[in-house]
Amino acid sequence: MTYCVGLCLKDGIVFLSDTRTNAGVDQIGTFRKMTLFQKDKDRFFALMSAGNLAITQSVKEILLQGQSINGKNLWTAKNSYEAAVVVGDAIKQVYERDHEALTKAGLDFNCNMILVAKSKAKNLACLIFIQPVTLLKLLLRRVTSKSANPNMENRFSTEY
Known part of the structure; x- marks a missing residue:
């Protein structure tokens, strides 16, 4: 089991994750499950992952490469809403590539992430939990927010 915690506090953000991986009863190792993204001083992202390590690392690499x-x-x-959709789209890309092979091997597509998005310009931060079910909700919100309720997207937005 992986532990990831993100807290938005008055004075900043706290995020923690464990490093334990388990490939069996006697195959316990460590691996970093938190990745920091900062290209310039304007925006900062932290991505914490839980689930199948191969899947979560594939998603992380897509994001790190800036695809x-x-x-x-x-x-x-x-x-931050669009950033969460980008993470969701990366998960979807890995799913489309790998889900058949995982299913044949009897494995589930298991990928859960917490995205921390922070904008220095507006000094705002946002925590977004992303999982396959949430991915579908985000995609639906993206479609409906533009037509049915233009203010819906603002609940997720930290403008950059």
Whole structure:
């Protein structure tokens, strides 16, 4: 089991994650499950992951490489909502690539993430929990926020 905690406090953000991995009863190792992203002083992201290590590391690498997914990456996202959608799209990309092989091997697609997004310009921070079910909700919100309720996206937004 992986432990990830994110707290938004008055004076800043606290995030913690464990490093234990378990490939069996007697195969316990350590691996960093928190990744920090900071390209400039304007924006900062922390991504904490839980689940299948191969899946979560694939998602992390897509994000670290700055791959453009649907025309966006973490550095071009306008707000924290779009950054969460970018992470969700990276999870979806890994799912589309790997889910058949995982299913054949009898493994579940297990990937949960907490994204911390902080904008220095507005001194705002946001914590977003992302998991496969949440991914579907984010994609639905992205579609409905533009038509049905234009203010819906603002609940997730930390403008950059």
